[in-house]
Amino acid sequence: MKLQVALCVACLLLTGSAQDRATFQRGNDQRGRCQYTFTVSSPREASCPLSGGGPEMEALKARLTLLEAHVSRLVGEGPGAGPRDAHAQAELERARLQREKEQLDGTVQDLQARLVDMKQEVERLRAQPCPAAFPQSAALQDGGRRAASGSGGVSPLVSRSMVQSERGRVRDSAWSLGSPGYQELKAEVTQLPASQLTQEGTEDDTGCGELVSVSEPVSHRKADNIAGKYGVWMQDPEAPPGGPYGPQMVWRIDTIGTDVRQLFGYEDMNQFSRGFPTKVLLLPDPMESTGAVLYHGSFYYQRRLSRTLVRYDLATESVAARRELPHAGFHGQYPYSWGGYTDIDLAVDEQGLWVIYSSNKAKGNIVVSQLDPKSLEVRKSWETSVRKAAVANAFMTCGRLYTLASYTAPNTTINYSYDTATGQAKAIAVPFQNRYGYNSMVDYNPSHRKLYAWDNFHMISYGVRLGKLDAK
Template sequence: MRNASGSTLAYSLLVIGLGILGFIIHEQKDDLRVIHTIAAVTKELENNQNQLVKQYDQLIEVANKIALNVEEDHNIITDSHEYLHRKNVRIRGLPEIEGRSLIDMFRELASKKLGLVLEDFDIDLAQWAGPSLQDGTRPAVITFGQYAMKQKVLEKARLKLRDSPYVLFEDLFVGNGENLTELAHQRGVDACYKHISKISAPSLHKTSGMPFGAWFNDMGNSSDKTVFFMDHYFKERNVKIFDSTEDFTKDNFAGSFLIPLRWAGTGHVAYKGSLYFTKYNTTTMYRYDWMNRKVLTSRELLGAGFANQAAYQWRGSTDIDFAVDENGLWVIYATEANNWNIVLSKLNEETLEIKETFNTGWKKQWSANAFMLCGTLYVLKKYDDKQTFIHYSYDTKSGRASRPMIPFSNKFGWNAYLAYNPLEQRLYAWDNGNQVTYEVTLSDETSS
């Protein structure tokens, strides 16, 4: 009986064990099905995300093309205006005298100073073109009946008005009217007629610091070889310095100094002995005497976006970006008034007052980075693509936008800083914690 009972018990335990095993296997199958389901859903989500990213990139490309088409249409209109203005000259130095006509004063000037007798039919129109100046003179525009007469007057003026209080120059319509023409004439913006034809592969100088930061030397003083190293993009005050690029590469540290407030972004520059930067989470620009450790000037950049309202693609508080080219100090930013498109302002290097402003039709947030060269803005397409392009430019001399499509290499995959040094004709960049430079090949604009 015991044997029979034992056999029955053993059999019962076997059945129970098999039942439990079957239950476990069933549950494991359910778990496996759940795991497979989760994996499938995850893969589907990844595919959807990739598709959304692709669609976003396509939308950006479409938006870019639309923006360029708008600017090309603007260029066509500008060409028409240029034709209308081809018989105009602008003159500065004529006094505004009650009771005397502008035409009579200009004809008298032409006779006495240029040795030209102008008949009534030689001048179609004469009109004041701006407010009176402090010296009692007022800018004016003279429209000639014939283009040939205009050229004759200009030729005489170049020779005979050099040491006089009068300034006579061609009225080159460039979209922003009188102020832009005066800017080109007075400040030499039109002295540089070069454009980029090629950018070299990057040369690595050093790997140091955070993935983001700025490094540069004085872009307005060829005798000062000091290298400035500003690690990180916010809440930092410590500026490291090296005596030369060679010392920087060899890590021969010369010292450091603390600026009195925390900077924003990576768009800092050194120019003619001063360090220029923006205070974190503000639109306040600073000019700092780094040798004597004191703030020289500060000024609000009114209307500019800040705190990543109008930063470059990678954000990093890069809303306000200083730049230096052959013409001096600039600031690159965006305003709500210009639909968050890039705005360029030429700055007085001492007071930080705006001398002239140019509104582009290109979204700043579409841009990886940007720099100025010969009065032209150049914009990088992608900060995180190793092979990308300089794919937008805006010429302040002509008011025209174009798509140069110049190949550019982000060798290390994250461009956080890009600046042009006009003394060296070289680009400086900070690429994912690597400090690199690029050689720039320039061509005459007339040769393209």
């Protein structure tokens, strides 16, 4: 390319030098037409308005300028390459900064969650009573030293054996009388249950306690059409043995529409993620809202346009019980802040079947009632001080009600807790993520120790961490 440019420039220079001696001239007449004349140099030649080269020369110069610009761009030099390259570099830099910002945001969220966990651990450690005296092992060591120095009546040989035996039991070379602060800290740490130090529940960690933290969401599936913008998905935490559907069965129902009846069953989580149902059940009554749950082989839901609760037996594929929820608001009277006719929200936890709702008597505040899972009869009710329309969603865990502050904020909190065992309520701040910006369902599964949620077409789950059970 550079060689071609050089040849073109040489041709132009030769042509210019030839024109100094040439007798072939070009000019415009009075009508604007170009005339070519063969003449010699004269004073009138300089008066030709196009003696600088005319249109063809100007076009040639323009083409040469473009050619130089192209060459400059190819070699990465010159003014022609600057703006476009600068714009491309700016776009790349902007994309890099955006990626770094997203990574930093994730790091900040992780650090915030860890900070909350650390604060709670510190509070629990501070709540532990300080030991009134040194541990027995320290007393034995001290007694052994006194005996060895001859201050006591015990034989030095016996005292040394006692000390060695005690040291073998303690197995801690740093345990000494010279650091009582370390001894107190060690006593507090050794009294801390191992279940509080794990991020997720294990087979040994089966007790109940307050909600400590919620993990980042894990997406399992995305709905295929607009009917799946919000809905319900679940697994039976207490699938009856010998029933037609085991505990690995996953169930899903899309709740957009006026005639919501289809309940889809999937063999396991893998088939659920792939979208291949093995069973489709048709409910006898259309359901309303996203408050349905699955418990002990039955599907519990609210019948559309009513306060009636329905228990649908999956094994017989028939209605096993129907009952009105006394005084409960329905069809938009007391929904959650996101709407969706979520006046009546059923829930399941370690203590059984619950329903979260409100009534005229409660003046819009949340009411929690425990239900008989067979007859749907209300066993006991609790009225809270938090308005139902002020929270995005709610769920039950270990007999405690928890509410979600926002259904759209990417980083929100579980902001309220009510203990039905003590009747005590308190404000909390457990971090929670709405990854897809429209969380319409949050339910707890006590068997898997997870929260199941439906966030803007996405079916996701969260791991939960429960703390030590408070002494009643």
